[in-house]
Amino acid sequence: MRQAGAYFLAQLKRAARLLPGQILADMIVCVCVGALACLLIAQGAASAEGSRYRIGMVGDLSDSYLGFGIAAVQEMDDSRFMVELVPMSEQEAQDAFLRGELYAVMRVPEGLMESVVYGKNDRLITYTATQGQQGLGTMVMGEITDVASTLVTCSQSAIYAMQRVLADQGRGEEIGRETDQLNLALINLVLSRGGFGDVEVLGYGDGLSLELYYFSGMILLFLLLSGLLNSALFAHGNGAVFCFLKARGVGAFWQILGEFLAYLLLVSVGLVMLCLPLGFGLERGLLGIPEWEGMGAAPFLAFLPVLFPAAVMFAAMQFFLFEAAEGIVNGILSQLICGIGMGYLSGYFYPSAFFPEKMRALGALLPSGAAARFVQAGALGKIPAAAWAAVFVWLSVFLGLTIMVRWSRTR
């Protein structure tokens, strides 16, 4: 027992030696994340003040009907609050897109209006909304263009059909006037299309707000990946030392316990380092979380103890990965892929509600999912027994497996 205590103290000293570097790295992470959060908040405030997605329009914009269409979208349509269409040259648009000043570039082909007027629709408006492969934003833009396309093609069909009826009746001379009238009627209907739905907002909020969801998700992601920061502690693992310790009466269980408790010190310091600026931000009202609005840092301080069981469970997982991975290289890479993979599946990046049913179920089963459920329930002030049990089970599993791996190494 005395030997085990001495081993624990030795591990504690090793961990303490890493602390200054770890604190420095934590501070860099906090600065990075803080700068990003400030930028996102500033962007959010700018959009709340009326800043819109700028879309560069290039190509043949000379047609007066097209000009009228763009003006109508800018002046009368509901989309005017979200989108700004900016006519510009191809080169200007390319440069602005590369600089990140445009959300997308739309190219109007030559003869588009003729093609639309004659119902051929063989000239497509092409748009580029991303430099790399498409993501969620581009796919949402695809939905919006589908909506716009449906509105235009259905109006076209109605007008051509009316024109055909008149032509069949031998009333060709009326086509121009009637087309203008029907066109106007349809444009009015398109502009007031929002009236098709009678919206009832129930205002139910038994879950977390998106802000608190991401706030807790970011803290959990930091805890999940903090193993990368503590990798130096595992850099000098030596099988011979473990066998020697065993011979001196410090078995696999005591070895792991001593090392794990010392490792927890690093994890706890990392958590405190992260929470300090968050608490400061909440106290000063820099971070807007609806559930904690106007309450300063007090609700966050009450929330802090909830994070600790999740931190201990993640520490056990990281410990197991380093122990099982044989070598620092494998340890780091498995930490990374497991951390990001689990974080993604459990909804730390996108809300898990975005995922298919089976993926959600898998994400909830993983340790990251158990931690998310636990912390989210804690944020709402009521942690069910099942959430406690899931965290405890994963903690026991990881510690048990780590002891088994060490035991098999020292045999």
Added chain:
Amino acid sequence: MPGRMLVRFLLLQKRLLKRVSFLLMLCLAPLLSAGVGRLSGEPAGIATVALYLPEGDAAAQEISERLLDERGVLRYLSCEDEERARRMVETGEADAAWIFSEDLSERIEELAKKRRVRPVVTVVERQDSVPLILGREILCAAIYPFFSYAVYTGYVRDELGLAEMSDGALRRIYDSVAVEGSLFQMVYADETPGEAEDFTYVQAPLRGILAIWFTFVGLAAALCFMRDEARGVYGRIPVTRRLSASYTAGAAFLLDAALVLLLSCKLAGVFTNGKNEVICCAVFAACVLAFTNLLRMLCRTPRRLGMIFLPLLAAMLALCPVFLNLQNFRAGKLLLPPWYYLQSIHNTRYLYGMAVYTAILVLVSAVLQRVQSRSV
């Protein structure tokens, strides 16, 4: 010299491939990609909408089919009655419910006759949100084809004075001139049409995740080289030639990882075409090799190198277009190899940019190597 490097490369490769744990670790990336790629085929959406459409109504039937068959960013659940749809919103099973009028077709015709827009759907929402605003636009687009058709029939009968025209005749004329297809097409910078790549938003971040993982393989290789150097493995190589030795050691790791990266992209469903992928991956591997070696030389000790892992990961997650696509911080983005790689898949401009950046990194490393070897 190149012969020796090749021998060293092959020996390192042999050492790596003999480690079962390394092979198992490499398998984690394709496993994640295959898992997500497979599961992403199931219905999913950024918002779930419970649909109640009256039975026996032709318009309702068609709207229901159109929405339920669509593979968009919303997920629809069909409900047998209005109460059930409302309950789904109340219990959180759905974010919104769209409850269509019992006499939908008649109501549309009546409104079209007056050329007025009035509610034909009750939209019940838990809380208003951006996905639900988009959802309401999709709802309007689903109703509009019936509405515009009814406007056309009403116009012909009332305004043109052709009340005697039968429904069949009006429909036949409409169908004969109906315009179909989209007016818009998404294209990439290299003119590849968006629909050439068939993957969902669930799969989309996988390439970014894999690119970050690949960069960390390079960092792990640099760490491994440092440990080997400390053990005296490279004792016979003069300090001035250590840079080429570290490139050889890193290349052994990155070659295996590059094969895994390509396989994982294929399994994830984000693979484009073989030639393009191989070229981008090769330049990316060279860039990562140069980047991680420069970091190794700047950090000098494994402990310091280990310390930058988390900040670097945070920077890559925030600045590279994996989950977020921030428009600012361009200077920071230009320093990160995954950013070039993710942009280069459809834009050769970034491929050249990545090659130039690699050359700069190698040049800086060579200068640093010279300075450091003089001070030894």
